[in-house]
Amino acid sequence: MRTHRPLLMGRHGAVGSNHPMATQAGLDTLRGGGNAADAAIAVALALGVVEPMMSGLGGDGFYHAWVGGKAEVFNGTGPAAAAAKSEAFPAGIEIEGPRSVSVPGMLGGIGALHAAHGRLPWAKLCEPAIGLARGGYGLTVHGRNFAADNVKKLGADPRSAAVFVPGGKAPALGTIIVQENLARTLEIIAAEGAETFYRGRLAKALAASCAERGVAITEADLAAFHPEVQEPIAITYRGFEIRQTPPNSTGFTMLQILKIAERFDLAAMDEAARTHILVEAKKLAFLDRERFGADPRFGAIPLERLLSDAHADALAARISRDRAADMAQTAMAADTTYFCVVDGEGNAISGIQSLNSLYGSGVTAGETGVLLNNRMAYWHLAEGHANRLAPGKRVRHTMNAPMIFRNGELWAVLGTPGADNQVQVNSQVAVSLIDLGLDPQEALERPRWTSSQPHQGANWPHEGDGKLTIERDVGEETLAALTARGHQLTPVGHLEGPCSMQVIRVLDNGIKMAASDPRRDGWAGAF
Secondary structure (H helix, E strand, O other), rough: OOOOOEEEEEEEEEEOOOOOOHHHHHHHHHHHOOOOOHHHHHHHHHHHOOOOOOOEEEEEEEEEEEOOOOOEEEEEEOOOOOOOOHOOOOOOOOOOHHHHHHOHHHHHHHHHHHHHHHHOOOHHHHHHHHHHHHEEEEHHHHHHHHHHHHHHHHHHHHHHHHHHHHHOOOOOOOOOOHHHHHHHHHHHHHHHOOOHHOOOOHHHHHHHHHHOOOOOHHHHHHOOOEEEEEEOOOEEOOOEEEEOOOOOOOOOHHHHHHHHHHHOHHHOHHHHHHHHHHHHHHHHHHHHHHHOOHHHHHOOOOOOOOOOHHHHHHHOOOOOOOOOOOOOOOOOEEEEEEEEEOOOOOOOOEEEEEEEOOOOOOOOOHHHEEEEOOOOOEOOOOOEEEOOOOOOOOOEEOOOEEEEOOOOOEEEEEEOHHHHHHHHHHHHHHHHHHHHOOHHHHHHHHHOOOEEOOOOOOOOOOOOOOEEEEEHHHHHHHHHHHHOOOOOOOEEOOOOOOOOEEEEEEEOOOOOEEEEEOOOEEEEEOO
């Protein structure tokens, strides 16, 4: 298979992220003596500057770590504010603006990662982001398009408008985007650590700015937040161990898709049959996501049963090989960024972070330069729903950050932004790597699909058109065979499908093969 980008290889380290300058920050950190955790922190902070529509200090993140032979997930997702009660939203939760903001957890997550595994000084890891914020970066084609699509949202906040859509329009391609206020905030974080954001002078500034703009987050809300360190969850798939981020992440949905799909000989199938099985497995797994995806601190989630062989057998038995099923959700697009790092010692980070929608709430917190999330849009308000809003509760996240192991050794790190599409595309790429034996660049450039069940959408209102969006490159024969099975297709052009994958494969000889998705601004590097 011909690919648009070369497969990059190196012995000493590899990085893949959704922006070339963030990838460079990670590579420079590895070359400067940092480990995978250090590089991941540099990448995470840099992405919040150069991809402000996707993630940043005002958002959340999960950081799945494999360092020194120890597996941990650093959960940097913040809860709803103390004032965020269901009865406060009689007309529903706003999808953007001041009332859509929850407590940001991203900085706490990477702060905890550094405390556990960092090798270089914290301040050193902040330097690339500070430089990019103060010196600026050139606006890419995708960045300009995102700004153009969000002029109205950003224009509702004067500080956001001044930085991202000055004069009420998207800047020209190549415009240097400078964020001086954010640079000063990052300098305070560099000097005082992540703690200042939650229980220091930045917390006071953030809370005051939130009060001024009608955001419910207070000093007490920030002070109450602490990241959680969790164990990853896992299944075996054809002799490989697939590890995932646990709830409140819905990474278990990817594990269910693969667990169901393992009951079928995917490698022996043609493209249409294989796609059909994976789509039907996805539909079934998403029904469980809707029933059980939530904050485990507020109710038990039966993961042992959901990931059991017996449950996978029962779900697989419901799949017809010849007919697509209509599986509407009873209720449940966002934007995120993913990155991965593997260092020369075999340590790895699979990281994902998000503001939720493009540019989050659209609200910048005063002179901090911090663009705030709109994660409140993911809540349900119905009585008895597992993901019902409650003060101090973390919303369920579509964000997930997988890793693959074989015989106890790291085999691959992979992931993508893309809200509901994430686990679907992660599953497809995992199948391409394991079942089809493709190299990472081939796997992520293969034609892909995404299924949308009615009422599936993560943001409120929970939209979903029942369509299967698929890249035409699969070929007319495959499209016709899927249509004959009852799938309602929305064909799209070459590389116009969803998500923006990054993959690093680790070979037995220590070579790291790094691949990046040409569908967005992502870039990979290795040395």
